[in-house]
Amino acid sequence: INVGVLGHVDSGKTSLAKALSTTASTASFDKNPQSQERGITIDLGFSSFQVAAPKHLSDKFEFLHFTLVDCPGHASLIRTIIGGAQIIDVMMLVVDVTKGVQTQTAECLVIGEITCDLMLVVLNKIDLLPPQQKEISIEKMKKRILKTLEKTRFAGSPVVAVAAKPGGAENDGGEADGVDRLVDMLCQLVRVPERASVADPLLLSVDHCFSIRGQGTVLTGTVVQGSLSVGEVVEIAALKITRKVKSIQMFRKPIQKAIQGDRVGVCVTQLDPKQLERGIVSTPGHVTSTLLAIARVQRIPYFKGKCISGAKFHITAMHDTLLARVTFFSREPSSNEEAKSTAPLDMDRDYAWEPELEQSDAKVWFVLLEMEHPLLLHPGTLLIGSKLDMDVQGTACRIAFHGHVCRAFSEADDCRHSGALRVFKCKCKE
Template identity: 55%
Template sequence: MAAKGKGEGGRRSLNFNVGILGHIDSGKTSLAKALSSVASTASFDKNPQSRERGITLDLGFSSFSMPVPAHLEGGGYEDVQVTLVDCPGHASLIRTIIGGAQIIDFVILVVDITKGIQTQTAECLVIGEITCSHLMVVLNKTDLTEESKRDAHISKMTKRISKTLESTAFSGALVVPVAAKPGGPDAPPSQTAHGIDNLVQVLSSKVFVPERSASGPFVFSVDHCFPIRGQGTVMTGTVLSGSVALNDTIEIPFLKVTKKVKSMQMFHKPVQTAMQGDRVGICVTQFDPKQVERCLVAAPGYLPTLEAGIAQVHKVSYHKFPCTTGAKFHVTIGHETVMGKATFFSGPLPVNREFDLEAEYPFLEELPDSKTKVAEAKAGSDKEAAEGHGHRERETNSEPATQESHYALLEFEKPVTCLPDSIAIGSRLDTDVHIHRSHCCSYT
């Protein structure tokens, strides 16, 4: 089913969530500014520490609208509402990047033309392969190249990037040159961006209708929470499944608190309903926003809070260090990251998505290296990726039941609220951020 946002005036938009990822200082926020026409409550480095340090420390959200592309005409949409998720590029903020990547339909990977593929660029590729099936590269800062040699420089870097992508899930991805902020961050406002119109046209040609549905239990990933005087507390985030309407009762599971939806907005426009894939602000009353930073909100009684769980796992091929039983990892599920101890074992793929808790499984001292690329390893669990999916159903039974799979019993140091069949990423975030290695160890 198509994703449809509906406001009080009945306007129907195709909501398309685009993540902007890349190495620190590659110009991600400048690109988001150049593209955006509407800013949300958490966009463009509003964090005071972000402004002081000149880098993005948190997820930023903004949006712009564009006409429905020719290949989607006749679908009943009046426009395409593109939500941009500006992810930080600093290595120490990788857990924030992971959280942001899991709520997007399409990745824009920003590369500084003067630097090429850098450490966090590669890590963003790893995260992108795990969480999304569609990517485009933006070659930024073209204004910093010598004008007489610019075209040759762009061509050379495009070929180099395309060669790098050949060994990933994104082989053949388009590379689009731009100058999002000519002259740098201190340039006067009169300096306009170059190549943005072409970028929007290319992005428009890649827009698809994500596989979404208003049915099923409501689950909402909250990334910001703040008070509005005289109104109540607003939780902003992305609907992961189901739908929500005015006056619905919702639950904040980790607090065991239920609240009634007083009002909702999508980028400052009042709406009566929101469904899977929509970015929305939900206002409730008599709730202290200091109790929530990032969390899951859901239909009452739907989401479990777990102290342990079993996950089907694959080792990230770029991670060259062993993943051993008994080791502790940073486990990121949505926006939440907790420490967890892993016990690895093997067994057949589950039948009809049901794991047999009564069976015996061979113990593994160490998680074996993946025999395939990330792209191939996840193909069976991402059957509908060609059509797109904001929150993917994990089709773990799409491969022969006789094929061996690897699992982990994850014991969390503190309880975690999670959506069934969520993507989880195990990382070693305590490693030196200056060492050129992949922090991501495994994924489920």
């Protein structure tokens, strides 16, 4: 089970991950030198722990293995947060009990609503509350949090109070408080994630890359789709090269095969780790490098700006973010189809050009994306459109729309000049 640890900067996410974990990965607990220098998480961190399966899952499994994805909380690092959120099954929203919901807490909620179905709220730093007022303060904050969640998909989510690092990150204030309760609550909340067929093409979201002398180069990441086996030939999409998988490890234990959801280290040979920091490893030919794509989209209701055709937005897919010009178009839903369903793109149909993406379920909405630089995409890729040039110190939501890729064109001319996409504008004569 992959658990995303998200929340506002300095809410204690990394301390909580450390208190929960029994196994650390090569990238965990702010090992990045820049993280240590700045005192904040700047990259994704991975660690894990294992517990006996709870009663509702014990007939199928003996143990649950939790992988924690520690995401940054700073506003300027939202690209990394979005990349991390796309590989999680459950979201753990960490809130500083002395401050409540802050700007990045709210943005993490928006990202969570796009990427997962389950959430657990952790009220951290309860050791900072006056002892005589502690229980009252915790209850007040619980009510405020639950009120905030009422109109989201996470309404009624469980709330647990903890002190992950009593005395603060720099001090040894004793044992963590409430972590056992948190693990129990997490076990009761989770269900077995639905995994797609292992026969699907491989997609491995790579977030770190390093070399081991005498062994080769290790790509660490999460299997997003399909499966991966020792001896298989895979493509490193950004470099347009193929390599054979020499070995696979899952938190330092050798395995022969990895499936969707597994956090793994994949060893290949003849690859300079400096060529790839993060990216996609896939079945050869499955991922397209494109300047033009079409996606089925929905507007984010919390975004107060306008989503206008012809404007530029930051488009995030997996770990990549770049600018793209957007053109919105729509069609009416068919009689047996809901507007919010995963609507297919029928290139033989006519579509209406739209001046602006609206918050409306009466239409099926699409966007044509014209990228400034090539972006690696495949059918079904989750896309998030944002205005990341907005003030990072502001309180406004920067995430504008989200959707999934219907089609990625290998050549820009395929769509624009061949008449492949039929979009019309309504004009009126005076």
